[in-house]
Amino acid sequence: GDSVTQMEGPVTLSEEAFLTINCTYTATGYPSLFWYVQYPGEGLQLLLKATKADDKGSNKGFEATYRKETTSFHLEKGSVQVSDSAVYFCALRNQGGKLIFGQGTELSVKP
Amino acid sequence: DVKVTQSSRYLVKRTGEKVFLECVQDMDHENMFWYRQDPGLGLRLIYFSYDVKMKEKGDIPEGYSVSREKKERFSLILESASTNQTSMYLCATYRTGSFKDEQYFGPGTRLTVT
Numbered sequence: 001g002d003s004v005t006q007m008e009g010p011v012t013l014s015e016e017a018f019l020t021i022n023c024t025y026t027a028t029g030y031p032s033l034f035w036y037v038q039y040p041g042e043g044l045q046l047l048l049k050a051t052k053a054d055d056k057g058s059n060k061g062f063e064a065t066y067r068k069e070t071t072s073f074h075l076e077k078g079s080v081q082v083s084d085s086a087v088y089f090c091a092l093r094n095q096g097g098k099l100i101f102g103q104g105t106e107l108s109v110k111p
Numbered sequence: 112d113v114k115v116t117q118s119s120r121y122l123v124k125r126t127g128e129k130v131f132l133e134c135v136q137d138m139d140h141e142n143m144f145w146y147r148q149d150p151g152l153g154l155r156l157i158y159f160s161y162d163v164k165m166k167e168k169g170d171i172p173e174g175y176s177v178s179r180e181k182k183e184r185f186s187l188i189l190e191s192a193s194t195n196q197t198s199m200y201l202c203a204t205y206r207t208g209s210f211k212d213e214q215y216f217g218p219g220t221r222l223t224v225t
Contacts, residue, residue, distance in 0.1 A: 004153075032212060043115070043201055043216030044154075051212075089153060099214060103153040 002027040002094045004102035009087075012108045013080055021075040021105045023064075023090035031092040033057075033066055033073040038087040038104075047075075047088070080109045114138070115217035117202055123223045130189040132220050134202030142205040143185035144214070145169075145177065147198040154201065160185055161207075192224045 007022040025031065032051045036044040048057030053068035062077045073090060090102040118133035134143065142161050146154040146169075156169030158177040166177050174196060178186045189196055202217040 034212075041218070043203075043218045044214075045216065046211075046213040049212065093212065098156075101154040103151055104148075 002031070002092065002098075002100050004090050004092055004100055006088075006090050006102035006105050009104070009106040010108055011105060012110065015082055015109055015111050016079045017109075019075070019077040019080045019084075019107070021088055021090075021107070023073045023075065023102060025071050025073065025090075025092050027071075027092055027094050027100075029095045030068075031094050033064070034091040034093070034099075035062070035064055035073070035075050036089040036091060036101075038089065040086070044089060080107070082109045082111055085109045115202055115204055115215050117200075117217040117220050119220050120218065121221050121223075123225065124189075124192050125225055126193060128189075128192050128224075130192050130222065130224075132187040132189075132200055132202075132222070134185045134187075134217055136183055136185075136204045136215070138204065138206070138215070139182065140204040140206045140215070141182075142207060143179065144203040144205070145175075145185065145187045146201045146203065147171070148201055148219070149198050157187065192222075194224050196222065197224045198222060 003026045034049045035047040037047045038044045048059040050057040050066035056065045064073050064075045087104045087106045089104045114137045144159040145157045160166045160179040176188045200220045203214045205214045
């Protein structure tokens with residue numbers, strides 16, 4: 001079945017470091033891909049999305065590119081801040097319309 | 112802004128109790144969902160509803176039921192709570208045909224069953 005796999009956390013970085021959180025997926029057809037973020041004590045909120053191959057989603061300095069050939073959607077940010085500390089979820093919406101989440105990656109940014 | 116509220120942020124119940132978790136949304140979205148969130152497992156879909164009085168099982172419906180009597184309200188029911196239902200429960204909504212294709216989440220209810 002369709003699935004999403006993320007790199008395991010927690011990921012701990014110093015402020016202004018470069019961030020990559022890996023995400024790969026398995027799905028038939030051309031799913032839409034998403035990154036959701038969950039700040040401490042809150043529900044998830046959409047960070048960015050891409051709907052077709054080679055699309056780049058971006059928001060708040062974060063970027064991810066839909067790579068069909070490697071079935072990946074890695075999240076990147078050039079310079080993280082303490083306020084970026086959160087849990088990040090990669091997700092896909094499959095052909096049946098179902099939203100499938102990865103296991104989440106916790107990011108901790110130290111000053 | 113879409114607002115999704117959940118009846119409790121923290122809940123402690125005893126094994127065997129009947130537990131009600133409520134979710135209310137204010138944006139007239141047709142679709143509502145209940146997930147549970149566990150470390151290392153991400154979000155798993157318990158039940159969803161695409162209209163009033165309609166419900167569909169998700170991936171892990173065992174031990175749960177739901178009720179949707181009004182469009183804005185979706186309740187999750189644990190008929191007889193067990194310790195393995197200790198978890199974070201998240202409600203979400205979604206508008207069919209939305210260009211933004213975004214699910215909106217409530218803040219979550221952390222349930223502990225002792």
